[in-house]
Structure formats: C-alpha cells, structure tokens
Amino acid sequence: MALKEILRTFKSALWLSWEVETNWTSPFLYFLYSVIRPLFSMLIVIFIYKVLAYRNPNEDLFQFLYVGSALGLFMLGGLGGLSTILQDDREHYATLKYVYMAPMPFFVYLAGRSGTKVITSAFYMAVALIAGRLFLNIPILQGGKGICLFLLVFVLGLCIIYAAGFLLVGISMLTALHHSFFMSEAVNSILYLLCGVIFPLSMLPGVLKKFAQILPFTHWLELARRALLPPLSLDNGFTGISTPLLLLIFMTGLAVLSLTAWGTFHYIEGRARRKGLLDITTAH
Amino acid sequence: MIEGEGFWKFLERQIRVIIARAYVRVVGMNREPSWMLFDVSLPVLYLAAYLFLYKSMNADETFMGCLVLGGSMVGFWMNVLWGMAGQFYWEKEMGNLQIFFLSPISRMSILIGMALGGMYSTIIRTLVTFFLASWLFHVPFHVTNIWTLLAVFFLTLTALYGLGMIGSSVFMLWGRKGLFLTELLHEPVFFLSGFYFPVRILGFVVAGIASVLPITLGLDGMRQVIYGGVTNIIFLPVGTEILLLGILTVLYGIGACYFLNVMEKRAKQDGRILTRWL
Amino acid sequence: MTPAVLTGDLGRTFTAKPFGSKSHKPVTVTALSHVNLEIPPGELFGLLGPNGAGKTTLIRILSTLLLPSYGKAFVGGYDIETHPQKIRSLINMVSGGETSGYGMLTARESLWLFTQFYGIPYNEAFKRIDYLLKVVGLEDRANVKLHDLSTGMRQKVNFARGFLNNPSVLFLDEPTLGLDVHIARGVRTFIKEWMKEEEGRTILLTTHYLQEAEQLCDRVAIISDGKIIACDTPDGLKKLIPGRIRLELVIQPVNGRTPSWNDITGLNLIEEKEADNEILFRFLLNDEGIVHHIMNRLVNSEARILSLKKHEPDLEDVFVAITGKKLCDDETAEPPEIPEQ
Numbered sequence: 001m002a003l004k005e006i007l008r009t010f011k012s013a014l015w016l017s018w019e020v021e022t023n024w025t026s027p028f029l030y031f032l033y034s035v036i037r038p039l040f041s042m043l044i045v046i047f048i049y050k051v052l053a054y055r056n057p058n059e060d061l062f063q064f065l066y067v068g069s070a071l072g073l074f075m076l077g078g079l080g081g082l083s084t085i086l087q088d089d090r091e092h093y094a095t096l097k098y099v100y101m102a103p104m105p106f107f108v109y110l111a112g113r114s115g116t117k118v119i120t121s122a123f124y125m126a127v128a129l130i131a132g133r134l135f136l137n138i139p140i141l142q143g144g145k146g147i148c149l150f151l152l153v154f155v156l157g158l159c160i161i162y163a164a165g166f167l168l169v170g171i172s173m174l175t176a177l178h179h180s181f182f183m184s185e186a187v188n189s190i191l192y193l194l195c196g197v198i199f200p201l202s203m204l205p206g207v208l209k210k211f212a213q214i215l216p217f218t219h220w221l222e223l224a225r226r227a228l229l230p231p232l233s234l235d236n237g238f239t240g241i242s243t244p245l246l247l248l249i250f251m252t253g254l255a256v257l258s259l260t261a262w263g264t265f266h267y268i269e270g271r272a273r274r275k276g277l278l279d280i281t282t283a284h
Numbered sequence: 285m286i287e288g289e290g291f292w293k294f295l296e297r298q299i300r301v302i303i304a305r306a307y308v309r310v311v312g313m314n315r316e317p318s319w320m321l322f323d324v325s326l327p328v329l330y331l332a333a334y335l336f337l338y339k340s341m342n343a344d345e346t347f348m349g350c351l352v353l354g355g356s357m358v359g360f361w362m363n364v365l366w367g368m369a370g371q372f373y374w375e376k377e378m379g380n381l382q383i384f385f386l387s388p389i390s391r392m393s394i395l396i397g398m399a400l401g402g403m404y405s406t407i408i409r410t411l412v413t414f415f416l417a418s419w420l421f422h423v424p425f426h427v428t429n430i431w432t433l434l435a436v437f438f439l440t441l442t443a444l445y446g447l448g449m450i451g452s453s454v455f456m457l458w459g460r461k462g463l464f465l466t467e468l469l470h471e472p473v474f475f476l477s478g479f480y481f482p483v484r485i486l487g488f489v490v491a492g493i494a495s496v497l498p499i500t501l502g503l504d505g506m507r508q509v510i511y512g513g514v515t516n517i518i519f520l521p522v523g524t525e526i527l528l529l530g531i532l533t534v535l536y537g538i539g540a541c542y543f544l545n546v547m548e549k550r551a552k553q554d555g556r557i558l559t560r561w562l
Numbered sequence: 563m564t565p566a567v568l569t570g571d572l573g574r575t576f577t578a579k580p581f582g583s584k585s586h587k588p589v590t591v592t593a594l595s596h597v598n599l600e601i602p603p604g605e606l607f608g609l610l611g612p613n614g615a616g617k618t619t620l621i622r623i624l625s626t627l628l629l630p631s632y633g634k635a636f637v638g639g640y641d642i643e644t645h646p647q648k649i650r651s652l653i654n655m656v657s658g659g660e661t662s663g664y665g666m667l668t669a670r671e672s673l674w675l676f677t678q679f680y681g682i683p684y685n686e687a688f689k690r691i692d693y694l695l696k697v698v699g700l701e702d703r704a705n706v707k708l709h710d711l712s713t714g715m716r717q718k719v720n721f722a723r724g725f726l727n728n729p730s731v732l733f734l735d736e737p738t739l740g741l742d743v744h745i746a747r748g749v750r751t752f753i754k755e756w757m758k759e760e761e762g763r764t765i766l767l768t769t770h771y772l773q774e775a776e777q778l779c780d781r782v783a784i785i786s787d788g789k790i791i792a793c794d795t796p797d798g799l800k801k802l803i804p805g806r807i808r809l810e811l812v813i814q815p816v817n818g819r820t821p822s823w824n825d826i827t828g829l830n831l832i833e834e835k836e837a838d839n840e841i842l843f844r845f846l847l848n849d850e851g852i853v854h855h856i857m858n859r860l861v862n863s864e865a866r867i868l869s870l871k872k873h874e875p876d877l878e879d880v881f882v883a884i885t886g887k888k889l890c891d892d893e894t895a896e897p898p899e900i901p902e903q
Contacts, residue, residue, distance in 0.1 A: 036471070038471075040475045044475045047475070047481050050485060051481040052341040061341065179318065307675070379660045382662075
C-alpha cells in the first residue's frame with residue numbers, strides 16, 4: 001500500500017466527513033454550535049458542584065470533575081462518533097458497498113470518514129478546558145507544566161479512540177442499525193460510569209473498581225489529569241503508581257486493544273463478506 | 285374535516301388514525317425486546333455515574349432523589365426531541381410522510397398517535413429507571429399526594445408533547461438542519477430544566493425563562509410531591525406549577541395546530557415536503 | 563361531466579441557492595410550465611417524458627403535496643389549493659421504487675395502518691388487504707415483517723397500498739420502476755382490470771417506458787422541459803409525425819464521402835450517429851417509395867451498407883420528432899417485457 005494512496009484516501013474521506021457534518025449550515029453557525037454544546041455540558045457539572053458544594057466544598061473534586069468531563073467530551077464523543085460511521089455509510093447513504101469495492105484501503109477510509117467527529121470532539125474538549133482556565137481559574141497546564149505530557153497523552157488518546165472505535169466498527173458490520181446505535185451508547189455509558197470521568201474510582205464498589213482499574217481508558221484519563229492538573233488529594237485508584245509506570249501500563253493496554261481491534265476487524269470483515277452483510281439495509 | 289362529513293364521523297376517523305399510529309410504536313417496542321433492555325439499562329448507567337458523583341460529595345437523600353427523578357425523566361425529553369420533533373424527518377426519509385400528507389387525515393392525529401405510543405414506552409422506561417436507581421442507591425421517596433403527582437406528571441407530558449409537535453412542524457421544513465439543531469437541544473435543555481440538579485439554583489429569572497420548557501416546571505413540581513416536605517429545592521409552589529403547566533398545554537396545543545398548518549403550507553410552497561437528505 | 567383532473571395554465575418553479583458558489587443569486591428552475599390538461603373520469607391517462615421533464619412535479623401538485631407557482635388545478639372538481647382534504651378522500655398515489663412503511667410491522671399490519679387513514683372499518687379493511695395481497699402475490703408473506711421482505715416485495719406492498727381506499731383518481735408515478743419482468747407484467751394486468759372493475763375510475767400514469775404508455779393508456783401526453791407538447795391517443799400521436807415508416811440505416815463511408823439527404827422530399831432525418839467509421843442514420847419516411855431515393859444516394863457515394871431495418875414508428879419516434887431529443891439515452895427506457903395484448 002503506497003503512502004500516496006493512503007494519504008489520498010484519508011484526505012478524500014476526511015473531506016467527505018467534513019461535508020456531511022458541517023455543510024448543513026454556515027461555518028460561523030457551525031462554530032457556534034460546536035462551542036455551545038461543550039459549554040452547556042460543562043455548565044451542568046459546574047452547577048451540580050455548586051448545588052452540593054455549599055455544604056462540603058472540595059476544590060480538588062471540582063477540578064477532577066471539570067477536567068474529567070472535558071476529557072470525556074473528547075474520549076467518549078470521539079469513540080461514539082467513530083463507532084456509528086460504518087452504519088451511516090451502509091444504511092443511510094448506501095455507499096459502503098462502493099467504497100468497499102473501490103481499490104483503496106478500507107481501514108484508512110473509515111479512519112478519514114470519522115475524522116470530523118473525532119476532530120470536533122477534540123475541539124469540544126479544547127473549548128471546555130480553555131473556558132475552565134479562563135473563567136473558573138482551574139489551574140489547567142498552569143505555568144506550562146505538563147504540556148509535553150499532555151501532547152503525548154492527546155496523541156495516545158487518538159490512538160485509543162481509533163483502536164476501540166475500529167473494534168466497534170468491526171462488530172457493527174455484523175449488527176443491525178439500531179443494535180449498533182445501542183452498542184455505541186452502551187459502551188459510552190459503561191466507560192462513563194467505570195473510567196472515573198466524573199467521580200473518583202474509590203467510590204465504586206470493589207469488583208467494579210478492580211475492573212475499572214484495568215481499563216486503558218481509565219489509565220488514559222488519569223494520565224491526562226496528571227498532565228493537566230497539579231496533584232490532587234483524591235484517591236482515584238492509582239495512588240503510588242508513578243506517571244511513567246502508568247504510561248507503560250497504558251501503552252501495554254493500548255497495544256493489546258489495538259491488536260485485538262485489528263484482528264477482530266479483519267476477522268469480522270471476512271465474515272461480513274461471507275454472509276453478505278456489507279451492503280445490507282436493516283433500517284426500514 | 286372533509287366537507288359534508290359529520291363531526292362524529294370525523295372524530296371516528298381521527299381516533300382510528302391515532303390508534304393506528306400509536307400501534308406502530310407499541311408494536312415496535314414489543315417486537316424488539318432488546319430496545320427495552322437498552323432503553324432501561326443505559327439511562328441507569330449514566331444516572332449511576334452522577335449518583336456516584338453525588339455520593340462522593342456526601343449529598344443528602346433529597347438531592348440524590350432530585351437526581352434520580354431528573355435522570356429518569358430524561359427519557360421523555362429525548363422521546364419528545366427524537367420521537368416527536370425529529371420524527372417527521374425520519375418519516376420523510378422512509379417515504380411515509382408523503383402518504384400522511386396525501387391522506388384525508390389531520391396531521392395532529394398522526395402526532396397524537398406518535399405521542400401516545402412514545403409515552404407508553406417512555407413511561408415504562410422512566411418507571412423502571414426510577415425504581416431501579418432508587419433501589420440500587422438506597423434513595424427513599426415518599427409521595428405526599430398521588431393525585432397532585434399524577435396531575436403534574438400528565439400535564440407535564442401533554443405540554444411537553446405539545447412542544448414536540450411544534451418542533452415536528454418546524455423540523456418538517458428544516459430537514460437536515462433540524463436534525464443537527466435537535467442535537468444542539470440536548471445539553472442546554474439538560475442544563476436549563478434542571479435534570480441533574482434542582483432548577484432553583486439557576487436563580488428565579490433563569491428558572492423562570494426555563495419554565496417555557498414544561499419539563500422544568502414538571503420536575504420541580506414532582507420533586508416537591510415525591511420527596512415530600514423538602515423546601516430548600518422549591519422553585520415555585522406546586523399549585524402554581526400545575527396552573528402554568530395547564531396554560532402551557534393549551535398554548536402549545538394551539539401553537540402546534542397553527543405551526544403545523546403554516547409550515548405545511550410553506551413546505552408545499554417551497555416543495556420541501558418530499559426533499560430527502562440522506 | 564366534471565373532469566377527474568383539470569389543470570389550467572399550471573406552472574411550478576423551484577429556486578435553490580447554489581451550494582459552494584460565491585454568488586448568492588438563487589437559481590430558478592422551471593419544473594412545469596403552463597400545463598393545460600383535462601382528463602375525463604374513466605380514462606387511463608399517460609404522461610410520457612424523460613427524467614426531469616416535470617411528470618412527478620405534476621403528480622405532486624395534483625396529489626396535494628405541492629402547491630403550484632401559478633395556474634389552477636382541480637381533482638374531482640375540487641381546487642387543489644382550497645379543498646385539499648376533499649381531494650385526499652378521492653385519491654391515492656403510488657410512486658414506483660418506493661418502499662415506504664414501518665419495518666417492524668408485517669405486510670398486513672402495514673396495510674391496515676394505511677386503511678385507518680381513510681376510516682375503513684376493521685373487517686372491510688382486512689378483506690381488502692387480503693384481496694390486494696393476493697393480487698400482488700404476497701398472500702403467503704402477509705404476516706412477514708416488512709424488513710424481512712425483499713425490496714421488490716416491499717414495492718409490491720406499496721403498490722397494494724395505493725388501491726386500499728378504492729380511489730376515484732389514482733396517480734401512478736412510474737409504478738413498474740425497478741420491478742422485474744413478471745411482476746411488472748402482473749402490475750400492468752391488474753391496472754387494466756382495476757379500471758374495468760368500476761366505471762369512472764381514473765388513472766394518471768407517468769412513465770418513461772414507451773410500450774407501457776402505448777399499451778395501457780387511452781390517451782398520452784408528451785411532456786418535455788415542463789411543457790405538454792402533445793396530447794392524444796397513442797395512434798393519434800403517431801399521426802403527428804412527418805412519416806409513417808422508420809428506417810434505420812448503418813453504412814461505412816468510402817473515402818470519407820457521406821451521402822447527403824437534404825433534398826429528398828418526404829424524408830426526415832431524426833438521428834445521425836458516427837462511431838468507428840460507421841454511421842447510423844434514423845429516418846422517418848412518408849412512403850416506401852423514398853427508399854429508392856436513399857438507395858440511389860448510397861450507390862452514388864459508394865458507401866457500404868452494413869444494415870437496413872424498417873419499423874413502424876412508435877412513441878419514441880413521436881417524441882424525437884416533436885422535441886428533437888431522445889426520450890432516454892440508454893436502452894433501459896424499454897419496459898422489462900412487452901405486456902400481453
């Protein structure tokens with residue numbers, strides 16, 4: 001597979017995803033739309049804190065909650081956007097079959113086709129983090145500390161979104177449209193609950209906490225928090241584990257997830273071809 | 285009404301349409317039990333995350349209750365958004381909208397049928413979510429007056445679905461833009477209606493403006509009745525809320541009829557009734 | 563007698579803002595222009611034209627889905643603008659290729675849903691549904707969910723839907739589009755039988771299948787670029803063209819010399835196509851004697867004759883003769899199979 005071909009495929013798929021997501025309105029309105037959504041998401045968590053904090057103010061918990069919610073916009077939003085892309089092309093636009101039979105790398109096409117959703121999710125996160133820094137004085141990347149780690153973690157975040165996303169895309173080849181939608185929602189809500197997005201893992205009951213601690217998404221959130229914020233006095237289940245060690249654990253998990261996603265995707269792709277599922281329509 | 289047709293004949297025809305359209309939703313739910321499983325389990329998972337957050341801040345039972353009720357009622361707003369306001373978009377995509385529009389029926393009957401069918405499934409989902417979350421997180425509730433609760437609940441639903449009907453007429457014209465705007469209505473409404481916290485915290489002015497959304501008043505009223513005796517979360521007295529919800533029901537009902545006619549005419553003038561986007 | 567369909571100076575334009583263009587000037591497209599039609603009750607009226615000619619726009623207006631930009635239209639004597647509800651109780655419409663309905667309902671349930679839009683009581687509704695499902699050959703699939711039916715079967719369910727309320731005026735918009743041979747034949751046979759069943763039933767059928775229009779319709783209107791350019795019985799239309807015989811000639815010119823046909827009286831050249839040093843000519847001839855002149859020219863030019871075919875003219879020739887355009891650029895404009903006479 002020539003690099004030129006990969007880039008061409010990615011570029012055209014990314015362009016397509018940009019048009020699908022944005023050409024319903026003017027660029028200005030789309031920008032406004034992309035700012036309103038994350039800001040209101042963050043307002044919800046701010047007011048939840050405000051309601052409860054009058055009795056027990058806990059600045060560390062607020063920072064944990066705010067930054068976690070912002071990171072969640074990226075991680076869960078990106079994953080959710082990616083996992084439904086195959087169904088969009090297969091069921092709504094009925095173009096998947098033509099894409100699949102075209103002489104271009106299918107994997108790269110899907111990566112590009114979901115590009116705008118992932119980019120938008122990253123933008124949501126950026127808006128939320130900047131707002132937190134500017135208006136709420138949350139010490140996000142205070143003094144520029146942690147910026148290198150955050151950039152690294154951000155890139156790794158893209159990797160984990162794509163790895164898990166491809167796993168879901170693969171599975172969605174075998175399922176009907178509405179099941180894929182629910183699967184995507186289910187994965188999102190499970191990660192929202194278990195990865196410590198809005199509350200510390202210490203709140204989870206024993207077995208759930210143990211399970212949450214082995215999820216690479218949990219490691220990613222913890223790493224991103226460590227990069228963005230000064231040390232917090234909260235037990236998020238990783239006390240005593242240094243950042244380099246946590247990074248190593250995360251990378252191992254990411255490698256396992258990527259290999260699993262790659263293998264599963266190709267296995268399911270073969271099955272989908274055998275069963276004739278690449279051009280079926282289940283949404284009537 | 286068709287000229288020369290008596291009122292009772294007209295009414296009979298509309299009831300048939302309402303039953304038929306509601307039947308689609310009820311049957312749809314019964315034939316796909318997996319929908320029910322997801323519909324119940326997913327909100328509980330999200331709600332659980334917020335409940336753990338509340339617990340991590342040592343929230344008292346009243347606030348936990350407020351959250352359980354708000355989180356359970358989210359289903360109605362989602363149903364109104366996607367199952368009412370956005371539904372004509374999907375009907376258009378499926379080719380059904382043109383059949384509705386060339387049939388001698390009131391568009392309102394179709395929407396009422398959709399609303400009743402949607403309410404049926406969402407009420408089940410809401411009840412299951414509410415009881416399950418209350419049980420899992422040991423959140424006690426005590427209904428002070430069941431009739432007041434039912435009045436607030438059903439007035440909230442009628443006003444809310446009336447608003448959804450207005451939405452459906454607007455989105456009929458907007459097509460794809462409407463779909464994105466539907467998405468845009470998630471977070472701001474979750475925030476303004478106080479799904480995750482008592483709306484009183486927003487202040488009287490913002491909460492007052494947010495009261496154009498019936499769910500704002502409904503949640504506040506139901507919280508007062510379900511978690512009886514609590515005063516520190518009240519935005520308005522429940523009697524006032526019942527009155528306001530009644531006014532909203534009438535206003536949105538009339539508004540839905542008006543907008544439906546206006547938008548249908550505009551859609552026919554612009555030729556957008558059958559424009560498919562996907 | 564009140565016409566089933568009457569239009570007076572009916573027109574429709576659409577405006578659209580060009581996407582991605584720097585100019586914000588909206589583009590206006592004329593879909594229908596000054597259409598005057600009168601269809602008496604009991605007629606199977608055909609509207610023949612290529613894609614984009616305005617057929618569907620006319621049907622959308624008559625079925626109350628779209629308002630005209632100007633002019634008037636009446637269905638069953640009622641104005642489409644002022645009495646849409648009255649019209650809706652008289653009409654129904656089937657769009658070919660449509661597979662509307664709800665996937666989780668069975669075919670029988672789906673049709674029942676639509677009967678309720680017309681206030682048909684349950685017993686009567688199910689009687690009609692069962693009859694129509696039999697007509698379209700789906701009686702054994704009546705209780706199968708729509709999303710488990712093939713596209714063709716769903717199209718058949720949609721076709722049956724159009725007849726549920728026994729409409730006085732039925733709009734069939736390309737009803738056999740995408741159907742395979744025997745299903746399309748069955749559909750055409752049913753249409754003819756349905757018309758005979760009850761006096762006064764009217765069908766407005768749009769198609770770009772020539773033989774379908776020719777063999778089903780009492781009268782045919784030819785529509786192009788939104789204008790009705792001819793309207794008569796199929797035989798009447800054929801009489802409009804300047805020639806009673808169609809000749810197709812393929813030659814291979816020698817030394818680049820092609821014969822000239824300009825000055826042959828009674829000869830109308832309707833098409834000339836050149837490819838791979840072969841030239842195809844299509845002529846309409848007033849009488850067979852002209853063939854003799856054609857042969858003389860060929861001999862003089864020393865061209866090699868590759869083939870020569872004689873046909874009776876059909877509606878395609880009429881269309882080409884009147885509009886100067888072909889009805890359809892490809893061969894798919896033929897129906898799946900010539901229906902039985």
